Amino acid sequence: MSGSLVGQRILRKEDHRYITGKGRYTDDIQQVGMTYGCFVRSPYARADIKGFDVSQALEMEDVISVLTGLDVAADGLGGLPCGWMIHSKDGSEMRQPVHPVMAAERVNYLGEPVALVVAETKEAAKNAAELVLVDYEELTPVVDVASAAQGEQLYAEVPNNTCYEWGLGDEAATDEGFASAAHVTHIELTNNRLIPNAIEPRAALAEYNSGTDEIVLHTTSQNPHLVRLILTAFVQIAPEHKLRVIAPDVGGGFGSKIFIYSEETALAWASKKLGLSIKWTAERSESFLTDAHGRDHVTKAALAMDSEGQFLAFKVSTTANMGAYLSTFASSVPTYLYGTLLAGQYRTPAIYVEVNSVFTNTAPVDAYRGAGRPEATYLVERIVEKAAGEIGLNPAELRRRNFIGKDQFPYQTPVALEYDIGDYEASLDKALEMASYETFEQRRVEALARGKLRGIGLSCYIEACGLAPSQVAGALGAGVGLWESGEVRVNPTGSVTVLTGSHSHGQGHETTFAQLVADRLGLAIEDVEVVHGDTGKLDFGLGTYGSRSLAVGGSALSVAADKVVEKGRKIAALLLNTEVDNIAFDAPVYKMMDSNETKTFQEIAFAAYVNHDWPSDNLEPGLAEKAFYDPLNFTYPAGTHICEVEIDPDTGVTEIVQFVAVDDFGTIINPMIVEGQVHGGLAQGIGQALLEQAVYDESGQLVTGSYMDYCMPRADNFPDFKVGMTCTPCTHNPVGAKGCGEAGAIGSPPAVMNAVINALGGVEIDMPATPEKVWRAVLSSQAQKIA
Amino acid sequence: MELHQQLTLPQSVDKVWAALNDPKMLQQCLPGCERFEAVGPDQFEMTVSTKIGPVKAKFTGKIALSDLNPPLSYVIKGEGKGGVAGFAKGSATVSLATIASEQGEATRLTYSVEASVGGKIAQLGGRLIQGAARKMAQDFFTKFVQALCEDETLVPEIETVSAP
Numbered sequence: 001m002s003g004s005l006v007g008q009r010i011l012r013k014e015d016h017r018y019i020t021g022k023g024r025y026t027d028d029i030q031q032v033g034m035t036y037g038c039f040v041r042s043p044y045a046r047a048d049i050k051g052f053d054v055s056q057a058l059e060m061e062d063v064i065s066v067l068t069g070l071d072v073a074a075d076g077l078g079g080l081p082c083g084w085m086i087h088s089k090d091g092s093e094m095r096q097p098v099h100p101v102m103a104a105e106r107v108n109y110l111g112e113p114v115a116l117v118v119a120e121t122k123e124a125a126k127n128a129a130e131l132v133l134v135d136y137e138e139l140t141p142v143v144d145v146a147s148a149a150q151g152e153q154l155y156a157e158v159p160n161n162t163c164y165e166w167g168l169g170d171e172a173a174t175d176e177g178f179a180s181a182a183h184v185t186h187i188e189l190t191n192n193r194l195i196p197n198a199i200e201p202r203a204a205l206a207e208y209n210s211g212t213d214e215i216v217l218h219t220t221s222q223n224p225h226l227v228r229l230i231l232t233a234f235v236q237i238a239p240e241h242k243l244r245v246i247a248p249d250v251g252g253g254f255g256s257k258i259f260i261y262s263e264e265t266a267l268a269w270a271s272k273k274l275g276l277s278i279k280w281t282a283e284r285s286e287s288f289l290t291d292a293h294g295r296d297h298v299t300k301a302a303l304a305m306d307s308e309g310q311f312l313a314f315k316v317s318t319t320a321n322m323g324a325y326l327s328t329f330a331s332s333v334p335t336y337l338y339g340t341l342l343a344g345q346y347r348t349p350a351i352y353v354e355v356n357s358v359f360t361n362t363a364p365v366d367a368y369r370g371a372g373r374p375e376a377t378y379l380v381e382r383i384v385e386k387a388a389g390e391i392g393l394n395p396a397e398l399r400r401r402n403f404i405g406k407d408q409f410p411y412q413t414p415v416a417l418e419y420d421i422g423d424y425e426a427s428l429d430k431a432l433e434m435a436s437y438e439t440f441e442q443r444r445v446e447a448l449a450r451g452k453l454r455g456i457g458l459s460c461y462i463e464a465c466g467l468a469p470s471q472v473a474g475a476l477g478a479g480v481g482l483w484e485s486g487e488v489r490v491n492p493t494g495s496v497t498v499l500t501g502s503h504s505h506g507q508g509h510e511t512t513f514a515q516l517v518a519d520r521l522g523l524a525i526e527d528v529e530v531v532h533g534d535t536g537k538l539d540f541g542l543g544t545y546g547s548r549s550l551a552v553g554g555s556a557l558s559v560a561a562d563k564v565v566e567k568g569r570k571i572a573a574l575l576l577n578t579e580v581d582n583i584a585f586d587a588p589v590y591k592m593m594d595s596n597e598t599k600t601f602q603e604i605a606f607a608a609y610v611n612h613d614w615p616s617d618n619l620e621p622g623l624a625e626k627a628f629y630d631p632l633n634f635t636y637p638a639g640t641h642i643c644e645v646e647i648d649p650d651t652g653v654t655e656i657v658q659f660v661a662v663d664d665f666g667t668i669i670n671p672m673i674v675e676g677q678v679h680g681g682l683a684q685g686i687g688q689a690l691l692e693q694a695v696y697d698e699s700g701q702l703v704t705g706s707y708m709d710y711c712m713p714r715a716d717n718f719p720d721f722k723v724g725m726t727c728t729p730c731t732h733n734p735v736g737a738k739g740c741g742e743a744g745a746i747g748s749p750p751a752v753m754n755a756v757i758n759a760l761g762g763v764e765i766d767m768p769a770t771p772e773k774v775w776r777a778v779l780s781s782q783a784q785k786i787a
Numbered sequence: 788m789e790l791h792q793q794l795t796l797p798q799s800v801d802k803v804w805a806a807l808n809d810p811k812m813l814q815q816c817l818p819g820c821e822r823f824e825a826v827g828p829d830q831f832e833m834t835v836s837t838k839i840g841p842v843k844a845k846f847t848g849k850i851a852l853s854d855l856n857p858p859l860s861y862v863i864k865g866e867g868k869g870g871v872a873g874f875a876k877g878s879a880t881v882s883l884a885t886i887a888s889e890q891g892e893a894t895r896l897t898y899s900v901e902a903s904v905g906g907k908i909a910q911l912g913g914r915l916i917q918g919a920a921r922k923m924a925q926d927f928f929t930k931f932v933q934a935l936c937e938d939e940t941l942v943p944e945i946e947t948v949s950a951p
Contacts, residue, residue, distance in 0.1 A: 043906025043907070697909075701903075701904070701905050706910060708911070
């Protein structure tokens with residue numbers, strides 16, 4: 001790092017427009033002659049469609065067209081593909097039922113779109129949608145995850161409703177570990193299904209220009225290039241160069257806006273078919289039904305230990321819910337983003353995991369903040385805490401005995417990953433100190449005197465971020481490489497436009513990336529503008545998910561900035577009439593090493609564009625450099641979270657009285673933004689642990705279909721978070737960053753639940769720890785004591 | 788959703804049975820019923836406007852009577868579609884018994900309802916269904932008793948019973 005900006009708490013550049021109402025979200029965009037779309041959705045979880053009658057809807061005033069699943073089929077649109085091929089243990093490919101843009105013959109989940117009404121006004125579209133008559137014949141749905149494989153077969157090509165039966169690790173070695181174990185801890189748990197609830201619902205505005213034969217699709221996407229690639233290469237609604245996808249300001253994604261959905265696809269197709277601009281913005285009810293849900297695992301696992309508490313082997317069996325169709329990256333979440341993380345921070349020598357993924361008549365399930373890693377961490381940290389209790393060892397001590405030592409990196413785990421660096425004791429020690437762990441017993445006794453049950457829980461998480469080395473991703477089945485592009489475009493006056501394939505939907509890239517590049521070039525942060533989210537402006541990019549933006553996208557910019565510096569040296573040498581080797585860059589000044597002569601970065605930039613005399617053989621005019629950065633490995637953020645709760649035994653209400661998070665994210669560009677990311681992640685993780693759960697009834701109706709029944713966390717559910725950092729910079733990227741976007745949501749659920757279970761005297765309950773569940777557990781805990 | 792309730796009506800079983808089979812009587816007593824037409828033996832079509840929680844919908848559907856055992860019991864089944872509001876379906880087993888009463892002959896009417904809803908009405912009003920069904924039953928039988936006895940001051944006492 002050359003400048004002084006990296007590591008500064010610089011206020012976010014983008015917040016001015018957000019807090020002054022100048023953000024420009026998809027729904028804010030108005031076009032002359034714009035029309036409105038409204039989707040007709042299945043009220044059944046599973047039904048055959050016997051016919052459509054759109055005649056009444058078409059007679060309505062201001063209605064332009066009604067397109068149904070039959071029109072989609074007639075136009076030969078492809079299904080929505082899944083981008084990650086998983087192979088079962090027997091080598092067979094995963095089974096992938098066709099995911100239609102709109103259903104024509106059968107609906108497979110509640111809310112699945114079957115028709116699109118296009119009208120002059122939003123009102124007319126909604127009213128006409130009520131008049132689209134769809135003749136359904138209801139079928140028995142499969143809803144329950146655990147028994148889905150035994151349910152009625154949903155797709156002819158998918159026996160046992162099973163997508164794949166996947167395995168990872170050495171089963172024989174794992175069984176040997178169990179055979180020689182002094183103690184085995186067993187656990188059964190569920191990872192509750194979640195609904196993403198981004199504050200901005202999904203929206204799209206598709207505009208077809210018959211003059212240029214181009215479609216412009218504004219949409220709420222975390223990765224606009226991927227949208228363009230899939231809509232053109234797979235669904236085939238237009239040639240790739242005739243579709244421009246713009247993701248303007250986007251209000252939160254958490255994974256849910258990675259995926260290619262029916263609605264945005266249907267809108268782009270309809271705009272060209274009808275020659276119109278069409279806008280659709282999801283109502284909150286639609287978001288509940290159709291945004292890809294998260295988690296939804298049922299797991300049994302066992303941990304084998306020797307007499308000293310050294311982990312010998314870990315065996316896991318998980319059933320994961322895919323929902324009705326495979327969403328864009330659904331297949332990778334419970335496999336390579338889950339099974340590979342089961343080593344946690346520990347030296348467990350043998351691990352075997354098998355995952356059966358099943359289809360059910362529920363909304364598709366895909367990546368949600370953390371994506372697989374929260375599920376892995378929840379399992380590992382719950383069973384480790386339980387094991388400590390069973391063998392009578394302090395949970396921090398048991399973890400310490402099994403940590404991969406800081407001198408053991410790089411460390412190859414038995415589940416495919418090679419951790420590059422970390423210092424797990426450092427974050428544990430710091431967290432224990434910040435949490436005043438030693439004096440917990442005093443607080444417990446004091447709370448008991450007030451009639452409260454106080455508990456403490458630890459979670460030492462690890463995650464794999466910075467998705468991903470393309471070669472590794474490809475070997476594991478990913479449809480695309482997971483590099484990132486970046487461009488540093490120096491303007492003639494010396495200001496800089498940075499273009500990145502990453503996409504910010506709240507993460508603060510416009511500040512962090514500007515800070516990074518300004519630091520490298522010795523500029524003021526105000527002189528660097530970040531451009532993202534537009535396939536018309538950028539090279540191909542892979543977008544933002546998996547905490548990859550800084551580690552991969554930032555690294556691309558770092559490399560591009562280095563190239564700019566290098567080219568600047570050549571220009572400086574030309575201007576100063578010397579050799580390139582005689583020029584050094586001391587941001588923001590180029591210096592001749594053997595004289596006092598200098599050129600500022602601004603002088604070099606200006607010369608790059610106005611100079612008349614270029615040596616044609618080795619130096620071109622201009623100062624703009626691109627980089628496509630392909631990471632060498634995943635990055636491995638890790639840390640310790642410690643939660644302390646108090647339970648009111650009369651009401652079952654759990655209050656989080658202290659939460660400590662100590663994270664190692666490697667090099668940090670802007671600590672304020674990082675802490676904000678941690679806070680947000682903790683809020684989502686604690687929401688999962690205490691409040692949130694998506695519930696379908698046995699007929700496949702979504703019981704938690706609104707905020708009346710789906711409980712979101714609010715500010716008064718949280719204490720002031722105590723956030724601390726340790727730092728071992730990533731060894732393999734030029735920024736040293738590991739990624740911080742998901743850690744809060746990954747580390748916190750087991751910390752909270754371990755604390756709740758600790759307060760309950762060891763009575764295990766599943767997330768969410770609602771007052772009713774906790775209250776019943778208090779009763780059973782008291783009953784156990786009496787017995 | 789299940790509902791098991793009973794009430795006592797100050798009329799003979801035969802008179803109650805006749806009223807329970809009279810489309811006009813049913814239409815008059817069913818809250819929000821705009822249409823109730825016989826379309827065949829023991830088959831009816833109806834339109835009902837109702838509001839459950841935040842969802843207001845007009846349901847169009849069919850009603851069929853079956854397992855008729857006059858004048859003691861029948862099963863009434865219905866299914867209605869409410870457009871984007873979703874659907875509702877259910878059945879009720881209704882049985883009558885003569886009981887002694889201080890005012891003379893009276894009838895004990897017992898009904899067991901099973902009902903389910905789907906779509907938006909379930910998404911937004913799902914947990915309100917039980918309450919809505921209770922209220923609908925109360926409204927129906929209040930009007931039913933009043934019409935049967937031609938006395939607008941009567942309000943029946945409906946008690947919930949355990950599942951049969």
